[in-house]
Amino acid sequence: MTNIDRTTAETEARRHTADLRRPTRFGDAINRYLGAVGYPDPHTAVPVIAGYPDTPALPDAGVVVVGVDDDPISHIAVDHAAIEAELHGWALRLVHVRRSGKDEAGERLLHRLTDRVHASAPSTPVTSRLVLGSDPAQQLLTEAADAGLLVVGHRHGATATAFGRSVADRVGRQHSGPVLVVRMPGWPVGPEWGTRPIVVAADDSAPSRAAVEYAFAEAKVRGCDVTMLHLAGDGTNIAHSLDSRSAVPVHHKIISGDPVTALIEASDKAAAVVIARHGHGAVPGRLLTAASHVLPHRAHCPVFQVG
Numbered sequence: 001m002t003n004i005d006r007t008t009a010e011t012e013a014r015r016h017t018a019d020l021r022r023p024t025r026f027g028d029a030i031n032r033y034l035g036a037v038g039y040p041d042p043h044t045a046v047p048v049i050a051g052y053p054d055t056p057a058l059p060d061a062g063v064v065v066v067g068v069d070d071d072p073i074s075h076i077a078v079d080h081a082a083i084e085a086e087l088h089g090w091a092l093r094l095v096h097v098r099r100s101g102k103d104e105a106g107e108r109l110l111h112r113l114t115d116r117v118h119a120s121a122p123s124t125p126v127t128s129r130l131v132l133g134s135d136p137a138q139q140l141l142t143e144a145a146d147a148g149l150l151v152v153g154h155r156h157g158a159t160a161t162a163f164g165r166s167v168a169d170r171v172g173r174q175h176s177g178p179v180l181v182v183r184m185p186g187w188p189v190g191p192e193w194g195t196r197p198i199v200v201a202a203d204d205s206a207p208s209r210a211a212v213e214y215a216f217a218e219a220k221v222r223g224c225d226v227t228m229l230h231l232a233g234d235g236t237n238i239a240h241s242l243d244s245r246s247a248v249p250v251h252h253k254i255i256s257g258d259p260v261t262a263l264i265e266a267s268d269k270a271a272a273v274v275i276a277r278h279g280h281g282a283v284p285g286r287l288l289t290a291a292s293h294v295l296p297h298r299a300h301c302p303v304f305q306v307g
Contacts, residue, residue: 026222026271027194029083033120062090062148067140067167069096070109073153075116077182080302081151082117082124084180087221088148091125092117095143097136106130137170144175151180154296172296172305173277178214179305180272181296196271196301197225197251201263201291207276208288210307215274216248218304222271225249229266231259231287259290267299276307 066081068074078094085092094113096106110128117126133139144150154168172179200215202208212228219226226248232255255262267273275291295303 024194024223025087026083026224029086029121030194033079033083062088063093063146064088064090064149064151065093065095065140065144065147066151067097067136067153067171068094068109068113070105071153071155073155073182075113077151077153078113078116080180080182081149082121084149084151085124086121090148091127093143093147094126094128095131095140096129097131097133097139099134100132103130137167137174140167140171141175144171144177147177149178149180150175151182154181154183169296175305181303181305183296183299183302193271195224196269197227198222198272198274199227199229199266199270200274201287202228202230203287205276205288207307211274211276211288211304214304214306218272218274219248224271225251227251227253227266227270229253229255229262229287231255255287259287260294263287263291263295264298264300267295267301267303270301272302272304273299274304274306277305 064081064085066078068078082092084090094110096103096110098106107130110130114126114128117124129143131139131143140150140152150171152168152171168181172181198215198219200212202212215226215228228250230252253262253266263273273291273295275295276288277292292305296305
């Protein structure tokens with residue numbers, strides 16, 4: 001029996017003991033968030049709720065930084081950033097970059113989005129920053145230097161706003177820490193969203209190990225499963241070493257056809273996908289190369305970039 005066969009057999013038993021409809025921390029947060037803001041689609045205006053000042057961050061707590069502008073995908077990015085902050089027990093920092101002068105619209109945007117977060121998670125510390133600069137990507141990278149997670153929206157199509165496609169691509173490549181790129185063709189989500197797994201592309205390269213370890217850690221925080229995608233003969237060492245010591249339910253899927261097609265299809269059934277950056281001097285496997293090139297642009301769910 002190969003490593004992957006043994007790993008699959010060991011974890012298959014765990015899969016059948018897990019109730020896929022069980023409540024999860026992530027599902028609870030999603031449902032409460034959507035109920036609190038009460039909007040039927042991302043284009044619906046959210047009423048301003050007065051009276052919430054910035055909540056100071058807790059000492060030594062982590063922070064989630066999210067770049068915002070007035071595009072609907074940016075608002076959805078705030079939704080995901082707020083949920084990540086709540087699940088990890090971290091603070092949330094909203095960052096809006098203005099190019100010149102006084103920006104009253106930017107100030108109103110930050111107040112509105114702060115209210116949006118407080119409506120569902122009043123205990124989450126929230127601060128906001130209105131930053132002057134001509135390079136939104138660089139400003140966001142600077143603001144996120146101390147962040148445990150950087151979140152940015154990624155628009156569909158070629159047109160980019162201040163925190164649109166080009167900025168998401170750049171921070172995803174250049175940030176030294178984890179980046180969550182939010183691509184959500186359909187939001188708000190259905191009731192099954194909270195039970196979806198974290199999907200990770202696994203080969204036997206060093207960058208892939210970082211992605212798999214992050215996927216396990218995120219799944220543990222969310223209370224969900226992990227689905228590991230492998231090419232035949234790839235990812236067996238990582239799968240066996242991590243799966244054997246993890247309490248997270250794991251499912252394995254061997255990709256026999258085109259890896260790009262398989263990755264996109266898997267993202268349509270995932271709560272999030274985790275991929276690894278190549279890094280300097282790293283030699284990625286074939287699956288990791290396909291994942292890093294394709295998923296930030298074509299995934300049907302948010303994409304974590306790590307490593």
